[in-house]
Amino acid sequence: MNLEENRPTWDEYFLMMAKLAATRSTCLAFPVGAVIVKDRQILATGYNGSPSGSVHCTAQGFCYPGLSSCDASKTLPSRAVHAEANAIAQAAKHGISTGGASIYVTLEPCIYCLKLVISAGIREVFYETVFNSGEKAELRDSFVSEGLVEFKQIQLSETMAKRAALLLMNPTSVPKDALTESFR
């Protein structure tokens, strides 16, 4: 038996971190998480939500009181700062260079965040779910053609997701291998 198979790959590890960050989302359009990584070290994390210090959508009933969802209005602007933008802002706030870093996101960056990602010197985007289509996808592809950024879609294997869920749902550091036993 190869116990190494029980360990996540680096891509799976950072995607799981991004998924954990997404659990903190406060804007209810949908949860998104982001993790900025360089040399396998996490530099900053972010999730989508109203600007730091502003009332959460989760606290007042969506982006504006009275809406049926955060994205229900065609005219009212979203109050959310996107996960990637929040992660880059967190790095800026703490004086951490994002040059040459990678970003792991649960959703492909929107065009606005992608431009921010590129200008922040982040060169690789690992994402779980596709977002852009049509002309936005064409703009994304033009940035890729220019050599500014690379994209890779990644998924968490079912085996790894189940293992992580088991660790989340139980005391993790138990002095026996009951958790790994359940995978054999």
Ligand SMILES: [Zn+2]
């Ligand atoms: Zn909202």
Ligand SMILES: [Zn+2]
């Ligand atoms: Zn965005």
